[in-house]
Amino acid sequence: MTTLALLTTALLFGGMVLYSFGFAAFLFTALPAETAGPTIRRAFPHFYLFVIAGAGLSAAFLAPADPISAAIMATIALSTIPTRQILMPAINAATDAGDKRRFGMLHALSVVITLIHIVAAAYVLHRFIG
Incomplete structure (x- = not known):
């Protein structure tokens, strides 16, 4: 269970960082604004579903071992x-x-x-090594 909690939390953290600082920035540098805007608009609902599902799974996996981290997730x-x-x-x-x-x-x-979510997920990851 702890391994699943770690992997799920790490996937969420990495996905949020990659989407926020990689994908979104890339779209606006690689595509014209009139294409990048609608594309990012279509992607955001999926990003948020990823965050909801990832954080929810992480919370469930963390609950037995670390209630504080589970509550954060x-x-x-x-x-x-x-x-x-x-x-x-x-x-x-x-x-x-x-x-x-x-x-x-x-x-x-x-x-x-989103930045608060990223920092909170990083804190939960830090708790794994504490």
């Missing part, structure tokens, strides 16, 4: 639901309306949430 999973269901559509609506100010604020919030 469950918090990541649960906080991603409103991010996906409420914040992401609001970001898309601001983009569609051409409201750059609102888009900037909402996008910044989504970035902060």
Whole structure:
């Protein structure tokens, strides 16, 4: 069970880092903005499902051995639901309306949430060596 918890948490951490700092950045440097924007918009729902599922599995695997880490991972999973269901559509609506100010604020919030999730998953990984 501990091995599954470690692997699931590491996969989640790596996936979040790769998506946030690799894939998204790559799209906007490799594709024209009019193609990159809609592509990233289509990818984000899948990213959030990956985070929800990965963090939820990790929480389940961690629960017997490390309730604190399990709670952290469950918090990541649960906080991603409103991010996906409420914040992401609001970001898309601001983009569609051409409201750059609102888009900037909402996008910044989504970035902060993702960074908090990455740091929290890193902390859980650190607990494995502690």
